[in-house]
Every structure is written in C-alpha cells, then in structure tokens.
Amino acid sequence: MADIAAPHQFGNILLGGRGGTNPGQLRINPVGFYWRKIGGGKEVEVPKNEISSLSWTRVPKGYQLGVKLKAGQDVKFNGFREQDMTSLSTYITVNMGIAPEDKPLAISGRNWGDAVLEGNSLAFTVGGKHAFDVSIPDVAQTQMQGKNEVVLEFHVDDTTGANEKDTLMELSFHIPSTNTSYVGDEEHP
Amino acid sequence: GHGDGQGSAKSTNDITAYRNVDDIPSRELMIQVDQKNEAVLLPIYGSLVPFHIATIKSVSSQQDGGHSYIRIIFNVPGAGFGPNDMPSQKFPRAIYVKEVSFRSNDTRHSNQVVQLIKTLRRQVAQRESEKAERAT
Numbered sequence: 001m002a003d004i005a006a007p008h009q010f011g012n013i014l015l016g017g018r019g020g021t022n023p024g025q026l027r028i029n030p031v032g033f034y035w036r037k038i039g040g041g042k043e044v045e046v047p048k049n050e051i052s053s054l055s056w057t058r059v060p061k062g063y064q065l066g067v068k069l070k071a072g073q074d075v076k077f078n079g080f081r082e083q084d085m086t087s088l089s090t091y092i093t094v095n096m097g098i099a100p101e102d103k104p105l106a107i108s109g110r111n112w113g114d115a116v117l118e119g120n121s122l123a124f125t126v127g128g129k130h131a132f133d134v135s136i137p138d139v140a141q142t143q144m145q146g147k148n149e150v151v152l153e154f155h156v157d158d159t160t161g162a163n164e165k166d167t168l169m170e171l172s173f174h175i176p177s178t179n180t181s182y183v184g185d186e187e188h189p
Numbered sequence: 190g191h192g193d194g195q196g197s198a199k200s201t202n203d204i205t206a207y208r209n210v211d212d213i214p215s216r217e218l219m220i221q222v223d224q225k226n227e228a229v230l231l232p233i234y235g236s237l238v239p240f241h242i243a244t245i246k247s248v249s250s251q252q253d254g255g256h257s258y259i260r261i262i263f264n265v266p267g268a269g270f271g272p273n274d275m276p277s278q279k280f281p282r283a284i285y286v287k288e289v290s291f292r293s294n295d296t297r298h299s300n301q302v303v304q305l306i307k308t309l310r311r312q313v314a315q316r317e318s319e320k321a322e323r324a325t
Contacts, residue, residue, distance in 0.1 A: 020235060059236065111264070112285045114284060132233040165219040169291060
C-alpha cells in the first residue's frame with residue numbers, strides 16, 4: 001500500500017500564462033506545489049501556506065488546476081486527466097486540508113458578463129461562469145477612452161511563453177452607463 | 190446546435206457557441222475559427238476562450254516589423270446589437286469585452302484567421318438576413 005502522503009508527480013503539465021503555456025514537471029506533496037519547465041529555465045514553487053484556494057476547471061481535452069495565492073496571483077496548471085483530478089482532489093484534501101472547488105468554464109461565447117478584481121487578477125465571468133482572467137501586474141497601462149471604455153495594455157516584453165503564436169497585447173472593456181458599479185470595485189473572494 | 194429560434198443575426202437570445210466543453214474542437218493555444226459552432230477561440234492567459242461570431246463586429250490585421258497584429262472589435266450596446274434585443278436591456282449591469290488585440294509571430298496564420306473570421310461573419314449575416322426576409 002502506497003504512503004498516503006507520497007508525492008504525486010506529473011511529467012507533462014502546462015503552466016499557463018499570457019504568452020501561452022509551457023510544458024513542465026509538476027510535483028505535489030503535502031507542503032505544496034513545485035513545477036519546473038522541461039529543459040529548465042523556469043520554476044514555480046507554491047508553498048501550501050501561501051495558497052488561498054484551489055479549483056478544478058474542465059477545459060478542452062482535460063482539466064486545469066487553478067491555484068489562487070493569498071498574495072493575489074493565480075497559477076494555472078493544465079493537462080490533467082479525469083483520473084488525475086479524482087485522485088489529486090482526495091490527496092490535496094487529505095494532505096493539505098484544502099478542498100478544490102469546481103470552477104466551470106463559460107463556453108457560451110458571449111462577450112458580456114462581469115469583471116471582478118480578485119487580488120492581482122481581473123476575472124471576466126459570463127453567466128456566473130469563468131471566462132478568463134488577466135494578471136494586473138502584466139498591465140503596462142490602463143486608459144479610459146470616452147466615458148465607457150477601459151483599455152488595458154499589456155507589457156510587450158514577455159518571457160513566459162515566447163513559443164506561442166499569438167500573444168494578447170490589449171484588451172478593452174465597455175462599461176455601459178447603466179452599470180453603476182465600476183470595474184475596479186474590490187470584491188473579496 | 191443552431192437553427193430555428195434565431196430572430197436576427199444580432200439577437201442575443203441564441204448566442205450560444207458551445208453547450209459542452211468537449212465540443213470545443215481543440216486546445217491548441219492560438220487564435221482559431223470553429224466554423225461548425227460559429228465561434229472564434231482566443232488564447233487568453235493560457236486558456237482558449239470562445240466568442241460567438243455574432244458578438245464580433247469587425248476584425249483587422251496589420252503588419253509591423255516581424256510581427257502581425259490582429260484586432261477584434263466586439264459588439265457593445267449602442268452599436269451592433271439590435272435596438273430591441275440589446276443585452277444591456279436584459280443585463281443592465283453587464284460589462285462587455287469590447288476589443289482585443291494580439292501580436293502574432295506567424296503572418297500566414299494571422300492572415301488566415303482574419304480571412305476565416307470575415308468569411309464566417311459574412312456567411313452568418315447573410316443566412317440570418319435571408320431568414321429574416323423569409324419571415325416577413
């Protein structure tokens with residue numbers, strides 16, 4: 001019988017970021033997560049005590065594990081299979097005392113919803129489901145255009161995933177005058 | 190899928206690109222056009238985010254140095270959506286994605302997706318206007 005606290009290791013887990021994803025190895029043990037890019041160059045270490053919440057999202061052809069940090073960042077690991085999700089959920093709940101939540105993906109294709117600032121990330125939800133989020137520290141500049149449009153410009157320099165074809169450079173939101181709250185409203189998760 | 194029930198191309202009721210995550214044909218992180226489900230998939234922060242073609246107002250590309258830039262403008266209230274079926278009436282507190290721009294390092298790919306998006310927009314608009322004509 002295997003040790004219940006024995007680390008789980010995955011050979012091909014993609015770390016998501018603005019420029020795309022990077023393949024790497026992910027090691028999960030009772031004290032946290034450690035991801036290392038294949039071929040080296042980038043490491044991500046998330047100690048358990050820095051985690052605020054965990055979530056599973058069903059994505060095309062697999063599952064994504066979202067790790068939200070108390071400091072605000074959102075770390076995303078892609079490439080889990082259904083059986084990984086099931087066994088990892090149990091492992092994480094037992095060994096870390098955090099139960100991953102279900103976070104369904106918005107797939108209706110609508111462009112209207114809610115923008116919620118959570119720590120360092122701005123999440124866009126459609127019909128209460130998660131559509132995408134962007135990281136505020138990557139935003140080089142924000143601008144108001146007219147009274148209703150907020151433009152986010154992202155840093156040009158991107159070292160996280162230079163291998164990807166398409167990189168998000170700019171994103172703007174239209175906030176109708178009928179909306180009385182503001183995109184910058186703080187909402188605590 | 191799609192079909193009856195759709196009033197006009199700009200109707201918001203039936204904007205549903207996918208019902209199941211498994212219907213999304215690919216997970217490759219680049220701009221893609223899904224003709225079957227009439228959706229454009231955009232890579233945003235490591236996720237592939239679908240946008241129904243009816244939400245897209247225009248698309249353009251531009252070359253600059255070794256890169257090409259793709260800009261997609263979405264329909265927002267006051268422009269694009271029909272006056273009686275604006276999501277703003279149903280969802281007054283909603284916030285809209287208005288515009289995204291991507292830098293692409295593959296000119297052929299960016300030209301191709303821009304062309305595909307334009308074609309799909311045209312096809313869907315034409316079908317919907319024919320349908321509206323038949324209905325009158």
